[in-house]
Amino acid sequence: MASIYAGSTVTIAATMSVSDLEGFTALSPPEHISRKFTYLSETGIPHTFHARKTLAHGHTPKPYPLLTRGWVLQERLLSPRVVHFTRDEIIWECMERTTCECGCIRFLWSPGWVPFNKNLLHEPNLSMMSRAELNATWHQIVQEYSRLNLTFSRDRLPAISGAARILSQFQGSAYYAGLWRASFVRDMMWKRHGSSQKSKKLDKTPSWSWASINAEVTYNEDAITTTEMVAVMDIIMEPIATNDQFGTVRGGLAVLSGFLVSSHQVRAMLRLDDQEGDLYRALQGLGALSLDVDEYSVAESNIYFFKLSVQTLVSSKARNQEVSIILLSSGSGACVYRRVGLLERTFEGPQPEIDIYKDVDETTTVSIV
Numbered sequence: 001m002a003s004i005y006a007g008s009t010v011t012i013a014a015t016m017s018v019s020d021l022e023g024f025t026a027l028s029p030p031e032h033i034s035r036k037f038t039y040l041s042e043t044g045i046p047h048t049f050h051a052r053k054t055l056a057h058g059h060t061p062k063p064y065p066l067l068t069r070g071w072v073l074q075e076r077l078l079s080p081r082v083v084h085f086t087r088d089e090i091i092w093e094c095m096e097r098t099t100c101e102c103g104c105i106r107f108l109w110s111p112g113w114v115p116f117n118k119n120l121l122h123e124p125n126l127s128m129m130s131r132a133e134l135n136a137t138w139h140q141i142v143q144e145y146s147r148l149n150l151t152f153s154r155d156r157l158p159a160i161s162g163a164a165r166i167l168s169q170f171q172g173s174a175y176y177a178g179l180w181r182a183s184f185v186r187d188m189m190w191k192r193h194g195s196s197q198k199s200k201k202l203d204k205t206p207s208w209s210w211a212s213i214n215a216e217v218t219y220n221e222d223a224i225t226t227t228e229m230v231a232v233m234d235i236i237m238e239p240i241a242t243n244d245q246f247g248t249v250r251g252g253l254a255v256l257s258g259f260l261v262s263s264h265q266v267r268a269m270l271r272l273d274d275q276e277g278d279l280y281r282a283l284q285g286l287g288a289l290s291l292d293v294d295e296y297s298v299a300e301s302n303i304y305f306f307k308l309s310v311q312t313l314v315s316s317k318a319r320n321q322e323v324s325i326i327l328l329s330s331g332s333g334a335c336v337y338r339r340v341g342l343l344e345r346t347f348e349g350p351q352p353e354i355d356i357y358k359d360v361d362e363t364t365t366v367s368i369v
């Protein structure tokens with residue numbers, strides 16, 4: 001399907017419709033329909049003009065139904081041109097501009113209330129991008145996509161596979177369940193957006209992939225420099241269709257070497273007793289803790305911290321950030337873990353005041369499933 005959208009001249013979108021049972025045309029409210037006015041000039045010559053009330057595009061009460069659907073994002077990104085039929089007017093979107101009948105629209109809002117950039121996959125732009133820019137573009141697509149709804153959570157990777165396939169031509173890097181080999185460490189630094197939103201872990205997708213949870217994810221793009229503290233030893237994927245690296249997977253494993261510290265060591269360092277819940281509270285005091293799913297405070301005694309990177313952030317003051325993933329011992333063998341969250345610690349100076357990796361001298365090789 002992706003090639004059909006990419007090869008189209010124009011895509012007609014029933015943007016206002018909730019389902020295919022609804023039509024896609026409507027009569028505009030009367031004040032938005034153009035009316036003819038006539039006036040006489042001083043010399044008595046009649047002049048006519050047409051006028052209509054403009055629409056309040058900055059204050060749309062909610063996003064158009066079609067634009068909340070997961071599959072639709074890549075259909076929009078891949079189509080060179082889209083004509084949106086909405087309740088009030090027709091909207092035009094192409095790689096150069098977005099415009100509408102009243103002439104006031106500049107972009108279509110996404111469900112996350114951020115302007116959506118239609119030309120993210122415009123090939124002439126992609127061909128001029130550095131690897132870092134391609135990486136940022138992919139993160140933007142993932143963030144946008146993760147806000148949208150899918151009827152079947154098993155479609156989480158297939159419904160974005162057309163966009164990934166286009167980007168792979170410019171990335172020149174292997175693709176693993178929503179992450180790229182060339183930027184694997186950076187790509188692992190996603191976090192679940194907000195804790196109020198319900199999040200569910202999807203069974204088969206590897207836990208290091210953003211596609212393993214059914215929730216909105218974000219990336220911190222404020223880093224000027226990133227020093228990776230991890231060596232990626234191996235990544236093994238099990239795609240369901242062996243000839244499609246972009247589709248659904250039935251499992252995957254990443255073997256990484258880096259600095260690992262257990263919750264027991266961190267507890268001892270922070271002088272905490274063994275009460276469940278107090279470690280997470282203490283970590284919130286040390287940095288920004290983001291758990292991938294809601295329900296595992298019970299597992300607090302079994303978690304580990306694995307340092308991914310140290311970054312310099314964009315700021316008026318010199319600020320650094322240490323990023324760790326939080327791992328849970330899978331119980332299925334030595335050094336096999338599942339990712340359960342991300343810990344970001346921002347600090348001034350060379351290292352955090354309380355360095356949780358202070359006593360860790362040697363690297364450990366971990367397998368994350």
Ligand SMILES: [Zn+2]
Binds near residue numbers: 055
């Ligand atoms: Zn308009």
